[in-house]
Amino acid sequence: GQQVMQIPQYQHVQEGEDFTTYCNSSTTLSNIQWYKQRPGGHPVFLIQLVKSGEVKKQKRLTFQFGEAKKNSSLHITATQTTDVGTYFCLSGAGSYQLTFGKGTKLSVIP
C-alpha cells in the first residue's frame, strides 16, 4: 500500500506558541483526512481535504492540501492545553483510506 510520512513525531510547545505537523506521500493522493486522538481516547475526525491546494480553517486550526496532492499540513495557532493529543493524517487513494501517518504527539506546556 501507499506510504505516508508524518513529521515531527513529537512536539513540545509553550502554551501560546504555534504548532505544525506535516504528512508527505510519494504518490498522489485522492484525499487526506486529519484526526486527533487524546490520551486514552480514540481518534476523532477533524477534516477532509480533497482538492489540490485546498485550505480549510477551523478556529485556530488551518489545514492545507498541497498543489500536487502529495502533502498536507495541520497548523495550530496559539496552542492551548486543550490541544494536547496525537494528530494523525489518514491518506486515501481511490475509494479506500489505507494508511495512517505515524502521528505527531503534541505536548503543551502551560
Added chain:
Amino acid sequence: GAVVSQHPSWVICKSGTSVKIECRSLDFQATTMFWYRQFPKQSLMLMATSNEGSKATYEQGVEKDKFLINHASLTLSTLTVTSAHPEDSSFYICSARRTGQGVGEQFFGPGTRLTVL
C-alpha cells in the same frame, strides 16, 4: 449522532482461546467498517476492511484465518481472534463509515484492550 461502540472494552484470555470483539454503529448504518490495531505509542495499523454481506478485505500480512471478520448487518461487525497468543495482545479499534458517504469520515469506537496470558 454517529456513535460507534465496541464490546468488550477490555478482555484477558488464556493462550489458545478465541476472543470475539463486537463493533456496532448505534445510530447510523455502516456498509463499511474498518478494523485497526494500535500498539503502545504507535499509530493505527489497518488490519482489514469489513463490508456488509461480503468477505472482508485483509491488508498484507494479516492472517485472515486468525482474525475472522463477519459483517452480517449494517450496524454490526465482529472480529474474532482465533487461538490467541501473547503476541496478539494489543489495542483493537474499529471504525465505521456511514452508508452512502463514499470516501468520508470514519467514526471510531472506543477500542478493545486484549491481553493474552
